[in-house]
Structure formats: structure tokens, C-alpha cells
Amino acid sequence: MSETHWIILGGAILTYLTRAGGHLVLSRFDRLHPRVAAALDAVPAAVLTTLVAPAAASAGPPELGALAVAGLVFMRFGLLISFLAGAVALALFRTVLG
Template sequence: MSTIFWITLAGAVLTYLTRIGGHLVLSRFERIHPRVEAGLDAVPAAVLTTLVAPAAMEGGPAEVAALVTGVLIALAGGGMMPLFLSSAAVLILLRNIL
């Protein structure tokens, strides 16, 4: 079999083990310490920050406008799909115009 097949298979297995590993470790405990729980609750915000911060700092006007659009829709109480679609539409439109 080709090398690409084995690399893909290894990547899939490692991804699965990474995803299931956290669940298996935490399921062994009856109760999670509040500090651990607070740290785990902070992970989505930290990941989002690492994705958004470079676009905000190094992006052009199209990226900044898309971020502002996303923030406004989030503050208005829009769901994730309207937030994503409107920000993507603003980004695509302004990248083609500018």
C-alpha cells in the first residue's frame, strides 16, 4: 500500500485517540476540581482568540470589517450560523472589491 494511505490512517487514528483521550481520563473521576473545570471552560475562548487575533492584528480592512460584523451580530444575539455566514459574506465581498 502507498505511503499516503498509511500517513492518512495514522493521522486518523491519532486524531481519534486525542479526541477520546480527554473523555476517558475525565470519566475516571467522580468530580472534577473547580480549577480544572474553569480551565477547561476557558479553552474555547482561548482557541477562538488564537484564530481571531492574527486576523485582527495583521489583516487588512476586509478582515477587520468581517470581525466587526461578527462582533455586532454576536452582541445582537444572533446564532453561530448567522454570525459565520454574515462575516464570511463581508470578508468575501470586501476582498473582491478592495
């Protein structure tokens, strides 16, 4: 095995541990404290936000415009249409403004 393969193998094992680990730890407890349950309920918004906010904070007008379009379209049409509208808006804004 080359060094590349060792890196891939190591990355794969550690990644799997993150995906199974959270459950393995929590499943040792029979009952969840209400605060733990509240924390888990917040996980989707908390983590997914970190995948958007820094990118938006360091983005230019075309990207921010595309996010605004996607956000507005979401209110009315939901996830898929909002994503497509944001993608079209981004290509458009970058062509016009970039």
C-alpha cells in the same frame, strides 16, 4: 498500502486518540477539583479564540472590517446571521478595497 495510506492511517489514529484521550484521562477521577472545572469551563472560549486571533492579527483592512461587521451583527442577531453578514462584508470589502 502506499506511503500516502500509511500517513492517512497514522494521522487518523492519533487524531482519534486526541478526541477520546482527554475524557479517558479525566474520567479516572470521581470528583473534579473546582480549578479543573473552571479550566474546563474556559475551554471553548480559549481554544476557539486561538482560531481567530492570529488570523485577525495578520489580516488586512477587508478581513478586519468583516470581523467587525460579524461581531456587531452577532450582538443583535446571533450566530448564523452574523456569519452570513461577515461573509458578505468580506467579499464586498475585498472587491472595493482589494
